[in-house]
Amino acid sequence: MLLPEHDFIKPRSLAEGLAVLRDAPPGVRLLGGGTDVVFNMRCRLMTPDTVLSLRDIPELQGVDVLPDGSLRLGAATRLTDLVADPVLRERYPALVKAFRAVASRHVRNMATLGGNLCLDTRCWFTNQTKEWRDAKGPCLKTGKDVCHAIQGSPICVALNNADSPPALIAVDATVTLASHRGERTLPLRDFYREDGIRHTVLEPDEVLTEVTIPPTRDRLVFLKETARQGMDFSYGTIAIRADGNGARATRLHIVLGSLTTAPRDLSTAGERLVALGLGDDGIDAACATIRDALGPLTNLYSPAAYKRELARTLLRKAIVELREMPA
Amino acid sequence: MKKGFITLTVNGDAHEVAVSSRHTLLDVLRGKLQLMGTKEGCTTGSCGVCTVNNARGEAVLSCLTPALEWDGQAVTTIEGLEKNGQLAPIQQAFIDYHAVQCGFCTPGVIMSAQAVLNLTPTPGEDDINDGLAGVICRCTGHIKVKEAIRHAGDYVAGRKA
Ligand SMILES: Cc1cc2nc3c(=O)[nH]c(=O)nc-3n(C[C@H](O)[C@H](O)[C@H](O)COP(=O)(O)OP(=O)(O)OC[C@H]3O[C@@H](n4cnc5c(N)ncnc54)[C@H](O)[C@@H]3O)c2cc1C
Ligand code: FES
Ligand code: FES
Numbered sequence: 001m002l003l004p005e006h007d008f009i010k011p012r013s014l015a016e017g018l019a020v021l022r023d024a025p026p027g028v029r030l031l032g033g034g035t036d037v038v039f040n041m042r043c044r045l046m047t048p049d050t051v052l053s054l055r056d057i058p059e060l061q062g063v064d065v066l067p068d069g070s071l072r073l074g075a076a077t078r079l080t081d082l083v084a085d086p087v088l089r090e091r092y093p094a095l096v097k098a099f100r101a102v103a104s105r106h107v108r109n110m111a112t113l114g115g116n117l118c119l120d121t122r123c124w125f126t127n128q129t130k131e132w133r134d135a136k137g138p139c140l141k142t143g144k145d146v147c148h149a150i151q152g153s154p155i156c157v158a159l160n161n162a163d164s165p166p167a168l169i170a171v172d173a174t175v176t177l178a179s180h181r182g183e184r185t186l187p188l189r190d191f192y193r194e195d196g197i198r199h200t201v202l203e204p205d206e207v208l209t210e211v212t213i214p215p216t217r218d219r220l221v222f223l224k225e226t227a228r229q230g231m232d233f234s235y236g237t238i239a240i241r242a243d244g245n246g247a248r249a250t251r252l253h254i255v256l257g258s259l260t261t262a263p264r265d266l267s268t269a270g271e272r273l274v275a276l277g278l279g280d281d282g283i284d285a286a287c288a289t290i291r292d293a294l295g296p297l298t299n300l301y302s303p304a305a306y307k308r309e310l311a312r313t314l315l316r317k318a319i320v321e322l323r324e325m326p327a
Numbered sequence: 328m329k330k331g332f333i334t335l336t337v338n339g340d341a342h343e344v345a346v347s348s349r350h351t352l353l354d355v356l357r358g359k360l361q362l363m364g365t366k367e368g369c370t371t372g373s374c375g376v377c378t379v380n381n382a383r384g385e386a387v388l389s390c391l392t393p394a395l396e397w398d399g400q401a402v403t404t405i406e407g408l409e410k411n412g413q414l415a416p417i418q419q420a421f422i423d424y425h426a427v428q429c430g431f432c433t434p435g436v437i438m439s440a441q442a443v444l445n446l447t448p449t450p451g452e453d454d455i456n457d458g459l460a461g462v463i464c465r466c467t468g469h470i471k472v473k474e475a476i477r478h479a480g481d482y483v484a485g486r487k488a
Contacts, residue, residue: 002354038391042371103372104460105442105457105461
């Protein structure tokens, strides 16, 4: 099936791109690698008037080490280039693991960091061909007032299925959003909203330009669980960052991905592990907080009970990996 | 632009092609340039049979990228591997190691394999698995394909050295 007709624009500088966004109405769709956008255009989930390619904007490219030791990652940098980056590989192997967990080499050769962070939420009922959706009827995201995933839900509960956000949130990464009005920088965790339709705080005239990772010597672990080994969206992911070594930590940041509409912080679990240590007692106490921390879950892609059990399993495995890491 | 001409270099030859924003790179290769080696499978990034190599020799999915994005770029397709009547080493290895059955996936699998070899002429197990994770073969599976990739280095200009 051909793509829906649109106006294709490929600016050569950020200023040029932001000017397009200033003048254009909301029917503009940003294009990073296009691996999600083109897919969604084929399924007619996205029918933009204008597609704005970010690939030729030099300001959005590359990895730089800033004077204070932070790393700046340009939003249009390809995941393949992040996986190959020597600085990232040396300082943040678990982050590289998260980037490498995305799809296949083929997809990562095209996909960008910004596209992964802004990846549209996904739902079993919505991410289907148009024929399939037409048979079922539209939902909140596709123009009606019903949710097929949770009957009576007032908001869209589609999942954030991207692999890199949990790991980047765990290392306290910030994102910079630029528009013709200026620039703002916010923690990545505040970028996401619990709404499957407007799942980020990005305004229609804004572009995510860069991600900044503050320097840290903390330990970082990332795990992804999938049905298939080769290439698959995750059932669940976890990223944990901790100071200290062995079974001791005074600060823990635990983030779960792919189970909820926005990546979920497990702060109570983190407090229990700090109090009790990373031994088996601490892990048991942390796992006991999962049900409350996750709250009500959908059955999208896997049953809710499975999701809770998966969260506990990921937490257990990740803590064991963390405490066994060489100091 | 909704319609326009792009310059696309395919297998070393520059083409001016009239495309619209409705076309992907795959549509241009098959529909406009009549290069039918590159196959159309899922068109959603899941099967890899549409794989071509970009100017850096990396595997990319031609079904998942708008044609207009490729203005001024170069790609290599399966038709471009043979040189002066000589199959590329990886092609001959696919024949010798029986890595082909129905052949539908083969162009995509070979372009994926070529991309692995472009990165390293002596790929390890991890490199090969990483390079093949995005392509699916319904008939042969990946075992013979992996064998062919491991032995591609034994060939010089299409012949076993
Ligand atoms: C077969 C297949 C398997 C996949 N498996 C996985 C997987 O395992 N894990 C995973 O995380 N993803 C997966 N994906 C989804 C997708 O390929 C990746 O998330 C990828 O990183 C998206 O990046 P992109 O640059 O191609 O995004 P695009 O498709 O270009 O864009 C995605 C979204 O982000 C927006 N956007 C892009 N760049 C910016 C920017 N700089 N500022 C603001 N908005 C922006 C776009 O408008 C769009 O809404 C898979 C896709 C396919 C086709
Ligand atoms: S046709 Fe492109 S990945 Fe299947
Ligand atoms: S040889 Fe038939 S699909 Fe691979």
